[in-house]
Amino acid sequence: MKQVLQNNKTGDLKVEEVPHPVLMPRGVLVRNEYSLISKGTERMKVDFARKSMVAKAKSRPDLVKQVLKNVKKEGWVTTFKKVMNRLESSAPLGYSSAGEVIAVGELMEGLKVGDKVACAGAGYANHAEIVSVPMNLCAKIPENVSCSQACFTTLGAIALQGIRQAEINLGENVAVIGLGILGQLTLQMLKASGCKVFGIDIDQNMVNLAKSSDADFGLVIGNENLVSKVISSTCDRGADAVIIAAGTSSNQPIELAGEICRDKGRVVVVGAVNMDVPRKNFYEKELDIRFSRSYGPGRYDPLYEEMGIDYPFGHVRWTEKRNMEEFLNLLQQGKVNTEKLITHKFKIEDAEKAYDLIMKEDERSLAVLLEYEDFSESQPKIYLKQISPDGQKEIPTVNIGFIGAGNFAKNNLLPHLKKMKDVKLKGVVTSTGISAKDVAGKFGFEYCSSEVDQILQNEKINTIFIATRHNLHSELVCRTLKAGKSVFVEKPLATSEGELEEIKRTLDLTQGKILVGFNRRFSPAARLLKKHFQERTTPLVMTYRVNAGFIPFDHWIHDPEVGGGRIIGEVCHFVDLLSFFADSEVSSSFALAADDSRKTPLTNDNVAVSLKFKDGSVGSIIYTSAGDTSYSKERIEIFGANSVGVIDDFEKTVLVSDGKEQKFRHSGSSKGHKEELEAFVESLKQNKPMPISPKGMINTTQTTFKIIESLQTNSSADTELTDLAKESFEKIY
Ligand SMILES: NC(=O)c1ccc[n+]([C@@H]2O[C@H](COP(=O)([O-])OP(=O)(O)OC[C@H]3O[C@@H](n4cnc5c(N)ncnc54)[C@H](OP(=O)(O)O)[C@@H]3O)[C@@H](O)[C@H]2O)c1
Known part of the structure; x- marks a missing residue:
């Protein structure tokens, strides 16, 4: 489908063929008939994107402050990469459109295929042939109102x-x-x-x-x-x-x-x-x-806009959606005349001309509409490269399909995979299609799509990476394993016991290969420390302090339905690393949370966790969002066999034994992402067991659920593998 895209770095505009966006469960896919170029807002956006880097920085001191804060937290190199990733990507334009519903999400209420709707919201109601719009940002167009009128609704x-x-x-x-x-x-x-x-x-x-x-x-x-x-x-x-x-x-x-x-x-x-x-x-x-805050109550509230949770009518008479509906009523009653505001109409193919027009001071224009008359059938996937003809033997053994390529994947996974010799990046899928195309171009994928099946059903792809937000992980893992492909899934493996059970069942059934992105154990610092204790015959005593930093409450990670909270989403890393050092699984845990009336046990991010391992080792994790992030983030201290090992932010390792202290510095503060990917690819190529056993990954994931259970019950909770899983995993590995 065609979409108007703007290059974030240069401000250049173009109309490109991109995959259509994904349908949200509480939303609709709409084939636009008209979209309105909002001259004031869009001119400002284009103006900003066209500025030089220095001018951009001058006009947005708030962004500069954010970048400097990130430098303190993650260093210059990581921050630079993040900024460049953002600048090198394309942005959608537009936020007011109208068209026909062509698909309805399974939890969507009040609309059906064929209904005409007005759509709102930047990133949703784009200048594109097909848009994906959540429930509360679209409103049904009444009889006798045309889409060229309704596209003014936002x-x-x-x-x-x-x-x-x-x-x-x-x-x-x-x-x-x-x-x-x-x-x-x-x-x-x-x-x-x-x-x-x-x-x-x-x-x-x-x-x-x-x-x-x-x-x-x-x-x-x-x-x-x-x-x-x-x-x-x-x-x-x-x-x-x-x-x-x-x-x-x-x-x-x-x-x-x-x-x-x-x-x-x-x-x-x-x-x-x-x-x-x-x-x-x-x-x-x-x-x-x-x-006046934009379209009305609900604006900027992700629960309202993204999750479709409405405010009670009696309490909030006029929400964004109810304002949209009222505007449409006024159009129907003839009390608002949009026709007289329209100065120009352009076909979507000529969108560049439309923007040239609104950018010129001397040209008279007011409402400029984009029309989507000659709709081109949407291609499920878009090729960026010539692919090897069918039947020709592919030399690389690891042919990758990638699902979800957001901040993390673009900064920490794809740059390494792109450089690996025996790896071929075949297809990438993201939800908006436009980001899939950006990622495909930047990292050299053959094709991109917004449909997961386009890579799950590709026989040439033997390995799937999953780096979406957490709610999709378990379902995609099971589908991948059932499709007979190996899987690398970012943490967490699952966000509930039910999801984990399903994964265990699927693993039993398929005997497929899986690695969860517990990268820290692959870091040079962790490897060094593990080696230091390799001769021990007695248990370890471990502490892991994490100065995690505050994440605003409306971030998706705190959303129980999407992120599952930071214990499931992040503390799993620390449980995994301590298990790695102890060379043992967690047998029980006990957790206490700092009192915070705003949070539930599921979403608390100030906790003290005690872990007991099967080999008798113990560990404690102090995880807090209450500190200053300019201070060191992670510090691990391990005691055992008359020795001490310390890791500071994966930059420095100190090993002490026999009265002697050895210090090591690790350049680039590697947290092991590159090494983890190398180990994964190597295991696949050599058909060897995965570098972390499924048993271990399941134990770690289950432990995070047990930590939450402990917070809820104020008692310790045992983590155990089911006998079924035990048996079959031992058979496989
Ligand atoms: N190991 C680590 O150290 C570490 C650190 C941070 C994060 N992570 C993990 O990395 C994962 C991603 O986090 P993030 O911060 O990168 O999130 P993000 O920026 O929100 O990226 C999510 C990606 O998933 C795509 N997506 C969403 N719905 C989809 C669907 N239905 N089908 C296909 N793709 C879909 C999005 O598409 P669009 O681009 O089109 O929106 C986006 O590319 C999470 O599991 C997180 O825990 C790991």
């Missing part, structure tokens, strides 16, 4: 939210400053609500357009009578409310709002304007300044 909902924030009453005088699409829609809806409206802009043409929509007054900024005209037309009181819908770095709109607003009036800021609020007017009139 902007309509933004305008409505601005009006709601202004708490308008029938008969009030309201001024709208800035008469772009947003301002014009605001003005039309204010008229429909029975207000007297002043349309104000720097451009006479926009003022004329406002007048044609029955604005009571149209005023051009720069006209010296503007303020007195508003005051005199409101019985010398001033406007009851002023809605700023302009987008400018100038301070003029907020200053003007202060001048024309009445005593104790309301000023609502919808557009991005400079906010150097002049004290005199705002103080003396005791003006109320309010911001």
Whole structure:
């Protein structure tokens, strides 16, 4: 399918053929008929992307701060790679579209195939032939409303939210400053609500357009009578409310709002304007300044937007979706006229011309629509390279299909795999298709897709990597094993006992090969320390302190349905490493969590865990998000057989025995990703057992569930392999 893409580094725009996005369980796939280029917002986006690196840094000091913070945490090299990965990728454009539903997710409510819908949201309602939109960001289009009208819905909902924030009453005088699409829609809806409206802009043409929509007054900024005209037309009181819908770095709109607003009036800021609020007017009139957050309640709440969890109608009358629906109703009743705002229509193929137009100051344009008339059938996979003809013997033994290539895979797995001699990167699948194409191009995959089956059913692929978020791991592992392929899955192996049981059953059945991405045990530091204790005959006493850093509560890792929390998602690494040192599985665990009323045992990230291993060793893990991340992240101390071993951030190892201390430094603070991949590939090539036994990986995963159980019950919990698994694993390995 075709999609408009922007290069993050250069700002260059192009229309490319990419795989269609994946259907979300609580969402729909929509074949767009129209999408609206929101001139103000998209111009800012394109402008920013076209700036040089220095200019980008100057205009976004917040991003620079974030990068510097990351440097302290992860070092220059890692940070540089992350920044470059981001810059070298393409970004989607667009956030307001309308079209026909072509597929419905299994948990989606209220829509069926064939319904016409308006779609909202950056990253969802893209300028693309097919878009994947979650439940609360799409609204059914009523009869007699066309898609060319409905594609204004996102902007309509933004305008409505601005009006709601202004708490308008029938008969009030309201001024709208800035008469772009947003301002014009605001003005039309204010008229429909029975207000007297002043349309104000720097451009006479926009003022004329406002007048044609029955604005009571149209005023051009720069006209010296503007303020007195508003005051005199409101019985010398001033406007009851002023809605700023302009987008400018100038301070003029907020200053003007202060001048024309009445005593104790309301000023609502919808557009991005400079906010150097002049004290005199705002103080003396005791003006109320309010911001309007995008399309309404629900905006930026992942539970609402991504998970489809609605707010109760009685408590939140107007949500984003309900604002969208209301705008569509107003269109149906003829109270809003979008037709007169449309200045240009372009076919999707000509999107570059549309952007050239909106970027030119001197060209007159307002609403610019992209049309998707000659729909090209979506290809399930897109080839980037010539592939070897069928039947020809492939020389590399490890032919990889990759599912999920986000931050982690792009920074830590793919750069190593790309360089490996006997590895061939065949196909990559991600959810948005556009990222799949970026990754395929950057790392040299033959093809990309958004359909998992495109690699699971490819007979030439013998090995699958899974690096999606956690909720998909177990299902994909089972499907891969059943397809007769080997699997490398990022941690965690599973997020619940039920998922783990299913994996055990599938392993029993298929006897397939699997490695979980417990990379730390492959690091040079861990190998050195393990060797130091290899002659021991007595148990170890181990401590592992992790200064993990705070992750905001709305991050997917904390979401029980997606990430499963940090104990399952991250503490598994530390359980695995201690098991590696002890050369033994965990037999029982006991955990305590710091009191935090905001968190459940599942999502607590300040815990002290005690582990007992089958060989008699003990270990304790202190895992905290309460520290300063500029301080060392991980420190391991091991005592046993009259020796001591210490690892500091995988950069430094200290070994002590017989009164002597040996110090080692490991360049690049390797956490073992490269070595782990080499070991995995080597095992496959030589048809040897995996470097970590399935028993061990299952034990570690189960231990994380037991840690949570211990937090819930305040008692210790035993980790045991089932007899069934024990038997068959011993048979296989
Ligand atoms: N071993 C370690 O040290 C370490 C460290 C960090 C993370 N990790 C692990 O790495 C994994 C990924 O984490 P991340 O931070 O990279 O997450 P992320 O940036 O969100 O990446 C997730 C990837 O999965 C893709 N995806 C989502 N739904 C999909 C679907 N239905 N079908 C196919 N692909 C889908 C996404 O596609 P789009 O690109 O199209 O959105 C994206 O490429 C997690 O398991 C995490 O625990 C490991």
